[in-house]
Amino acid sequence: MRNRERVAAVILAMIASVTIAPAMAADPGPADDSFYVPPTPLPPGAPGDIIRWRLSQAGPVKSTVNAWQVMYRSTNALGQPNAVTGTVLIAKRVNPSTAPIVGLAPGTHGPAFRCAPSRMIDVGAFYEQPALNDMLNAGYAVAITDYEGYMPNPRTTYVVGQSMGHAMIDAIRAAQRLPEAGLSASAKVAFRGYSQGGGAAMWAGEQQPGYAPELNLVGVVGGGVPADLTQVALPLDGKPGFGLLMYSLIGLDAAYPDLRLDSYLNDAGRALVTQMQNDACTLELLVRYKGKRLIDYTTGSPVLTPSWLARVAENKLGTNPINVPVLQYHATNDELVDYSQAQALRNAYCAKGVKLTWKTQATDHITLVYYGNEDAKAFIADRFAGRPPITTC
Structure with a gap:
Protein backbone atom coordinates (compact mmCIF):
# COMPACT_ATOMS: atom_id res chain seq x y z
CA MET A 1 0.00 0.00 0.00
CA ALA A 227 -9.92 30.20 0.95
CA ASP A 228 -12.58 30.54 -1.77
CA LEU A 229 -15.60 28.39 -0.93
CA THR A 230 -17.05 28.55 -4.45
CA GLN A 231 -13.85 27.24 -6.02
CA VAL A 232 -13.55 24.56 -3.34
CA ALA A 233 -17.17 23.39 -3.44
CA LEU A 234 -18.01 23.13 -7.14
CA PRO A 235 -15.44 20.43 -8.05
CA LEU A 236 -16.72 18.17 -5.23
CA ASP A 237 -20.15 17.47 -6.75
CA GLY A 238 -20.33 13.83 -7.87
CA LYS A 239 -16.81 13.23 -6.56
CA PRO A 240 -15.30 11.64 -3.41
CA GLY A 241 -15.70 14.93 -1.54
CA PHE A 242 -19.46 15.30 -2.00
CA GLY A 243 -20.03 14.86 1.75
CA LEU A 244 -17.86 17.93 2.35
CA LEU A 245 -19.86 19.91 -0.22
CA MET A 246 -23.16 19.03 1.44
CA TYR A 247 -21.74 19.74 4.89
CA SER A 248 -20.59 23.15 3.64
CA LEU A 249 -24.17 23.99 2.63
CA ILE A 250 -25.39 22.84 6.05
CA GLY A 251 -22.74 24.99 7.75
CA LEU A 252 -23.54 28.12 5.78
CA ASP A 253 -27.26 27.64 6.45
CA ALA A 254 -26.59 27.29 10.18
CA ALA A 255 -24.64 30.55 10.20
CA TYR A 256 -27.07 32.47 8.00
CA PRO A 257 -30.74 31.48 8.50
CA ASP A 258 -31.73 33.79 5.62
CA LEU A 259 -30.24 31.24 3.19
CA ARG A 260 -33.13 28.82 3.86
CA LEU A 261 -31.39 25.64 2.66
CA ASP A 262 -34.50 23.60 3.39
CA SER A 263 -36.39 25.45 0.65
CA TYR A 264 -33.99 24.02 -1.95
CA LEU A 265 -34.14 20.41 -0.73
CA ASN A 266 -36.39 17.58 -1.87
CA ASP A 267 -37.46 14.81 0.51
CA ALA A 268 -34.24 12.88 -0.15
CA GLY A 269 -32.23 16.00 0.61
CA ARG A 270 -34.02 16.61 3.90
CA ALA A 271 -33.43 12.99 4.89
CA LEU A 272 -29.76 13.32 3.95
CA VAL A 273 -29.30 16.46 6.08
CA THR A 274 -31.01 14.79 9.04
CA GLN A 275 -28.83 11.70 8.66
CA MET A 276 -25.66 13.79 8.51
CA GLN A 277 -26.55 15.85 11.57
CA ASN A 278 -27.47 12.74 13.54
CA ASP A 279 -24.57 10.50 12.65
CA ALA A 280 -21.92 11.78 10.23
CA CYS A 281 -18.31 12.38 11.26
CA THR A 282 -15.29 12.56 8.96
CA LEU A 283 -15.41 8.87 8.05
CA GLU A 284 -19.03 9.00 6.95
CA LEU A 285 -18.52 12.24 5.01
CA LEU A 286 -15.73 10.68 2.98
CA VAL A 287 -17.09 7.15 2.57
CA ARG A 288 -20.88 7.05 2.90
CA TYR A 289 -21.52 10.01 0.58
CA LYS A 290 -18.74 9.43 -1.94
CA GLY A 291 -19.75 10.20 -5.54
CA LYS A 292 -23.25 11.50 -4.81
CA ARG A 293 -24.67 14.47 -6.71
CA LEU A 294 -26.40 17.60 -5.46
CA ILE A 295 -29.07 17.41 -8.17
CA ASP A 296 -30.45 14.24 -6.57
CA TYR A 297 -31.18 16.04 -3.29
CA THR A 298 -32.40 19.46 -4.42
CA THR A 299 -35.26 21.01 -6.37
CA GLY A 300 -32.94 23.82 -7.41
CA SER A 301 -29.28 24.45 -6.68
CA PRO A 302 -28.57 27.12 -4.05
CA VAL A 303 -24.89 27.24 -4.88
CA LEU A 304 -25.02 29.99 -7.54
CA THR A 305 -27.99 32.03 -6.32
CA PRO A 306 -27.35 35.70 -5.42
CA SER A 307 -28.12 35.29 -1.70
CA TRP A 308 -25.75 32.34 -1.33
CA LEU A 309 -23.02 33.94 -3.42
CA ALA A 310 -23.19 37.06 -1.25
CA ARG A 311 -22.72 35.07 1.96
CA VAL A 312 -19.93 33.03 0.38
CA ALA A 313 -18.21 36.27 -0.65
CA GLU A 314 -18.29 37.42 2.98
CA ASN A 315 -16.28 34.30 3.81
CA LYS A 316 -13.56 34.57 1.18
CA LEU A 317 -10.06 34.93 2.58
CA GLY A 318 -7.49 37.42 1.32
CA THR A 319 -9.40 40.69 1.63
CA ASN A 320 -7.33 41.79 4.63
CA PRO A 321 -3.64 41.26 5.33
CA ILE A 322 -2.30 39.25 8.23
CA ASN A 323 0.12 41.43 10.18
Missing part, protein backbone atom coordinates in the same frame (compact mmCIF):
# COMPACT_ATOMS: atom_id res chain seq x y z
CA ARG A 2 1.33 3.47 -0.89
CA ASN A 3 2.23 5.85 1.94
CA ARG A 4 -0.74 8.15 1.39
CA GLU A 5 -3.16 5.19 1.34
CA ARG A 6 -1.65 3.92 4.60
CA VAL A 7 -2.04 7.33 6.23
CA ALA A 8 -5.64 7.63 5.05
CA ALA A 9 -6.42 4.13 6.30
CA VAL A 10 -5.03 4.94 9.74
CA ILE A 11 -7.14 8.11 10.00
CA LEU A 12 -10.34 6.41 8.96
CA ALA A 13 -9.72 3.39 11.19
CA MET A 14 -9.19 5.67 14.19
CA ILE A 15 -12.44 7.49 13.57
CA ALA A 16 -14.42 4.32 12.84
CA SER A 17 -13.27 2.53 16.00
CA VAL A 18 -14.54 5.12 18.45
CA THR A 19 -17.47 4.89 20.80
CA ILE A 20 -18.02 8.19 22.57
CA ALA A 21 -18.19 7.82 26.33
CA PRO A 22 -19.56 10.42 28.72
CA ALA A 23 -16.92 12.91 29.83
CA MET A 24 -15.88 13.12 33.46
CA ALA A 25 -16.54 16.52 34.95
CA ALA A 26 -15.35 18.86 37.62
CA ASP A 27 -17.45 21.64 39.13
CA PRO A 28 -18.79 24.03 38.05
CA GLY A 29 -19.58 22.38 34.68
CA PRO A 30 -22.19 19.60 34.49
CA ALA A 31 -20.96 16.05 33.94
CA ASP A 32 -23.40 15.11 31.19
CA ASP A 33 -23.99 16.39 27.67
CA SER A 34 -25.81 19.44 28.99
CA PHE A 35 -22.31 20.92 29.36
CA TYR A 36 -22.49 21.67 25.62
CA VAL A 37 -25.88 23.42 25.75
CA PRO A 38 -25.43 27.21 25.96
CA PRO A 39 -27.37 28.88 28.79
CA THR A 40 -30.30 31.09 27.77
CA PRO A 41 -29.78 33.96 28.03
CA LEU A 42 -26.00 34.02 27.91
CA PRO A 43 -24.42 35.45 31.04
CA PRO A 44 -23.03 38.95 30.66
CA GLY A 45 -19.44 39.26 29.59
CA ALA A 46 -16.98 39.81 26.76
CA PRO A 47 -15.71 37.54 23.98
CA GLY A 48 -13.40 34.94 25.51
CA ASP A 49 -14.98 35.00 28.96
CA ILE A 50 -15.49 31.56 30.52
CA ILE A 51 -19.10 30.43 30.94
CA ARG A 52 -18.27 27.03 32.44
CA TRP A 53 -15.46 24.48 32.58
CA ARG A 54 -14.74 20.91 33.62
CA LEU A 55 -11.77 18.56 33.50
CA SER A 56 -10.92 16.90 30.20
CA GLN A 57 -9.84 13.28 30.09
CA ALA A 58 -7.33 14.32 27.39
CA GLY A 59 -7.09 10.92 25.69
CA PRO A 60 -3.60 9.38 25.34
CA VAL A 61 -1.82 12.32 27.03
CA LYS A 62 -4.00 12.26 30.16
CA SER A 63 -1.18 11.28 32.54
CA THR A 64 1.19 14.03 31.40
CA VAL A 65 -1.06 17.08 30.99
CA ASN A 66 -3.51 19.27 32.82
CA ALA A 67 -6.57 19.69 30.60
CA TRP A 68 -9.96 21.35 30.77
CA GLN A 69 -13.05 21.49 28.60
CA VAL A 70 -14.40 25.03 28.47
CA MET A 71 -17.45 26.90 27.25
CA TYR A 72 -16.71 30.52 26.44
CA ARG A 73 -18.37 33.56 24.92
CA SER A 74 -17.60 34.34 21.30
CA THR A 75 -19.16 36.09 18.29
CA ASN A 76 -21.06 34.48 15.43
CA ALA A 77 -20.94 35.33 11.72
CA LEU A 78 -23.68 37.93 12.15
CA GLY A 79 -21.74 39.74 14.88
CA GLN A 80 -23.96 38.47 17.69
CA PRO A 81 -22.75 36.92 20.98
CA ASN A 82 -22.71 33.13 21.13
CA ALA A 83 -21.21 30.31 23.21
CA VAL A 84 -18.52 27.94 21.94
CA THR A 85 -16.83 24.95 23.56
CA GLY A 86 -13.24 23.78 23.37
CA THR A 87 -10.27 22.26 25.19
CA VAL A 88 -7.23 23.77 26.94
CA LEU A 89 -4.16 21.60 27.55
CA ILE A 90 -0.68 22.12 28.99
CA ALA A 91 1.99 19.64 30.02
CA LYS A 92 2.32 19.20 33.78
CA ARG A 93 6.10 19.72 33.57
CA VAL A 94 5.65 23.22 32.04
CA ASN A 95 5.42 26.47 33.98
CA PRO A 96 2.13 27.86 32.63
CA SER A 97 2.99 31.45 33.51
CA THR A 98 5.79 31.47 30.92
CA ALA A 99 4.32 29.15 28.29
CA PRO A 100 3.54 30.37 24.77
CA ILE A 101 0.05 29.45 23.53
CA VAL A 102 -0.90 27.75 20.28
CA GLY A 103 -4.46 27.95 19.03
CA LEU A 104 -4.85 24.62 17.22
CA ALA A 105 -7.87 24.83 14.92
CA PRO A 106 -9.18 21.33 14.08
CA GLY A 107 -9.82 20.03 10.59
CA THR A 108 -13.18 18.65 9.50
CA HIS A 109 -14.91 16.59 12.20
CA GLY A 110 -18.44 16.37 10.84
CA PRO A 111 -21.88 17.73 11.70
CA ALA A 112 -23.00 15.22 14.34
CA PHE A 113 -22.64 16.05 18.04
CA ARG A 114 -20.52 12.96 18.67
CA CYS A 115 -17.89 14.44 16.33
CA ALA A 116 -17.05 17.48 18.50
CA PRO A 117 -13.24 17.80 18.71
CA SER A 118 -13.35 18.06 22.52
CA ARG A 119 -15.18 14.73 22.67
CA MET A 120 -12.71 13.12 20.26
CA ILE A 121 -9.79 14.41 22.35
CA ASP A 122 -11.38 13.00 25.50
CA VAL A 123 -11.61 9.45 24.14
CA GLY A 124 -8.32 9.37 22.21
CA ALA A 125 -9.78 9.69 18.70
CA PHE A 126 -8.50 13.14 17.71
CA TYR A 127 -6.95 12.48 14.29
CA GLU A 128 -4.61 15.46 14.65
CA GLN A 129 -3.15 14.03 17.87
CA PRO A 130 0.40 14.05 16.39
CA ALA A 131 0.20 17.82 15.87
CA LEU A 132 -1.21 18.27 19.37
CA ASN A 133 1.57 16.10 20.83
CA ASP A 134 4.20 18.17 19.03
CA MET A 135 2.88 21.39 20.58
CA LEU A 136 2.61 19.93 24.08
CA ASN A 137 6.07 18.34 23.89
CA ALA A 138 7.52 21.69 22.82
CA GLY A 139 6.24 23.22 26.06
CA TYR A 140 3.33 25.20 24.64
CA ALA A 141 -0.15 25.52 26.06
CA VAL A 142 -2.72 24.52 23.44
CA ALA A 143 -6.23 25.89 23.02
CA ILE A 144 -8.50 23.92 20.66
CA THR A 145 -11.89 25.25 19.64
CA ASP A 146 -14.85 23.02 18.80
CA TYR A 147 -16.19 25.85 16.62
CA GLU A 148 -19.76 27.05 16.89
CA GLY A 149 -22.72 24.70 17.18
CA TYR A 150 -21.61 21.39 18.72
CA MET A 151 -24.43 20.44 21.09
CA PRO A 152 -26.93 17.57 21.37
CA ASN A 153 -29.02 19.29 18.67
CA PRO A 154 -26.08 20.40 16.52
CA ARG A 155 -25.96 23.55 14.37
CA THR A 156 -22.32 23.61 13.29
CA THR A 157 -21.18 26.50 11.08
CA TYR A 158 -18.73 24.49 8.97
CA VAL A 159 -16.27 26.50 6.80
CA VAL A 160 -17.86 29.83 7.77
CA GLY A 161 -14.76 31.92 8.34
CA GLN A 162 -16.56 34.80 10.01
CA SER A 163 -17.56 32.39 12.79
CA MET A 164 -14.49 30.12 12.84
CA GLY A 165 -11.97 32.95 13.22
CA HIS A 166 -13.78 34.38 16.22
CA ALA A 167 -14.09 30.93 17.80
CA MET A 168 -10.33 30.40 17.38
CA ILE A 169 -9.36 33.77 18.80
CA ASP A 170 -11.72 33.44 21.75
CA ALA A 171 -10.40 29.97 22.57
CA ILE A 172 -7.04 31.65 23.23
CA ARG A 173 -8.69 34.33 25.35
CA ALA A 174 -10.61 31.66 27.28
CA ALA A 175 -7.39 29.75 27.95
CA GLN A 176 -5.78 32.92 29.29
CA ARG A 177 -8.81 33.69 31.49
CA LEU A 178 -9.19 30.18 32.94
CA PRO A 179 -7.73 30.62 36.46
CA GLU A 180 -6.98 26.90 36.79
CA ALA A 181 -4.66 27.03 33.78
CA GLY A 182 -2.48 29.86 35.07
CA LEU A 183 -1.52 31.17 31.63
CA SER A 184 -0.21 34.68 31.01
CA ALA A 185 -2.31 37.37 29.34
CA SER A 186 0.86 38.57 27.60
CA ALA A 187 2.02 35.14 26.37
CA LYS A 188 3.20 34.83 22.78
CA VAL A 189 0.44 33.34 20.62
CA ALA A 190 0.34 31.44 17.32
CA PHE A 191 -2.65 30.20 15.31
CA ARG A 192 -2.32 26.86 13.56
CA GLY A 193 -4.62 24.60 11.54
CA TYR A 194 -5.08 22.36 8.52
CA SER A 195 -8.01 22.13 6.07
CA GLN A 196 -11.02 23.60 7.89
CA GLY A 197 -8.52 24.44 10.62
CA GLY A 198 -6.21 26.14 8.12
CA GLY A 199 -9.09 28.35 7.08
CA ALA A 200 -9.90 29.10 10.72
CA ALA A 201 -6.27 30.00 11.47
CA MET A 202 -6.09 32.39 8.51
CA TRP A 203 -9.44 33.96 9.41
CA ALA A 204 -8.25 34.43 12.98
CA GLY A 205 -5.10 36.06 11.60
CA GLU A 206 -7.10 38.48 9.45
CA GLN A 207 -9.56 39.31 12.25
CA GLN A 208 -7.14 39.61 15.16
CA PRO A 209 -6.01 43.26 14.72
CA GLY A 210 -9.57 44.56 14.97
CA TYR A 211 -11.16 41.86 17.12
CA ALA A 212 -8.42 41.03 19.64
CA PRO A 213 -5.61 43.59 19.43
CA GLU A 214 -4.47 42.67 22.95
CA LEU A 215 -3.22 39.25 21.84
CA ASN A 216 0.54 38.96 21.45
CA LEU A 217 0.22 37.21 18.10
CA VAL A 218 3.53 36.27 16.47
CA GLY A 219 2.64 33.81 13.70
CA VAL A 220 -0.06 31.99 11.72
CA VAL A 221 0.14 28.55 10.07
CA GLY A 222 -2.52 27.41 7.60
CA GLY A 223 -2.35 24.22 5.53
CA GLY A 224 -4.81 22.95 2.93
CA VAL A 225 -6.72 26.23 3.25
CA PRO A 226 -10.25 26.50 1.75
CA VAL A 324 2.43 38.65 11.43
CA PRO A 325 4.51 36.04 9.56
CA VAL A 326 2.47 33.33 7.86
CA LEU A 327 3.24 29.78 6.75
CA GLN A 328 0.83 28.55 4.07
CA TYR A 329 1.22 25.04 2.65
CA HIS A 330 -0.81 22.89 0.27
CA ALA A 331 -0.77 19.52 -1.50
CA THR A 332 -0.29 19.87 -5.25
CA ASN A 333 -2.49 16.79 -5.79
CA ASP A 334 -5.18 17.92 -3.35
CA GLU A 335 -8.44 16.24 -4.38
CA LEU A 336 -10.61 17.86 -1.68
CA VAL A 337 -9.46 21.50 -1.41
CA ASP A 338 -8.66 23.02 -4.80
CA TYR A 339 -4.98 23.86 -5.22
CA SER A 340 -5.45 26.86 -7.54
CA GLN A 341 -7.56 28.81 -5.05
CA ALA A 342 -4.83 28.29 -2.43
CA GLN A 343 -2.31 29.75 -4.89
CA ALA A 344 -4.66 32.70 -5.39
CA LEU A 345 -4.73 33.30 -1.64
CA ARG A 346 -0.96 33.15 -1.52
CA ASN A 347 -0.77 35.75 -4.30
CA ALA A 348 -3.34 38.00 -2.60
CA TYR A 349 -1.44 37.96 0.69
CA CYS A 350 1.88 38.63 -1.04
CA ALA A 351 0.34 41.59 -2.88
CA LYS A 352 -0.75 43.00 0.49
CA GLY A 353 2.76 42.74 1.93
CA VAL A 354 2.20 39.72 4.17
CA LYS A 355 5.44 38.06 5.29
CA LEU A 356 4.44 34.71 3.85
CA THR A 357 6.30 31.43 3.47
CA TRP A 358 4.67 29.23 0.80
CA LYS A 359 5.37 25.49 0.68
CA THR A 360 3.94 22.65 -1.37
CA GLN A 361 4.19 18.88 -1.26
CA ALA A 362 3.40 16.49 -4.12
CA THR A 363 0.79 14.52 -2.22
CA ASP A 364 -2.95 14.47 -1.51
CA HIS A 365 -5.08 16.30 1.05
CA ILE A 366 -5.31 13.66 3.79
CA THR A 367 -1.64 12.67 3.67
CA LEU A 368 -0.58 16.27 4.24
CA VAL A 369 -2.49 16.29 7.53
CA TYR A 370 0.59 14.49 8.86
CA TYR A 371 3.35 15.32 6.39
CA GLY A 372 2.94 19.05 7.03
CA ASN A 373 3.59 18.78 10.75
CA GLU A 374 7.37 19.21 10.67
CA ASP A 375 7.26 22.48 8.74
CA ALA A 376 4.46 23.79 10.98
CA LYS A 377 6.34 22.86 14.13
CA ALA A 378 9.58 24.49 12.96
CA PHE A 379 7.81 27.67 11.84
CA ILE A 380 6.06 28.12 15.19
CA ALA A 381 9.28 27.43 17.12
CA ASP A 382 11.03 30.15 15.11
CA ARG A 383 8.25 32.66 15.79
CA PHE A 384 8.28 32.01 19.52
CA ALA A 385 12.08 32.31 19.52
CA GLY A 386 11.89 35.67 17.73
CA ARG A 387 13.84 34.56 14.67
CA PRO A 388 13.12 36.47 11.43
CA PRO A 389 10.91 34.69 8.89
CA ILE A 390 12.00 33.62 5.43
CA THR A 391 9.43 34.96 2.99
CA THR A 392 8.83 33.51 -0.49
CA CYS A 393 6.70 36.27 -2.01
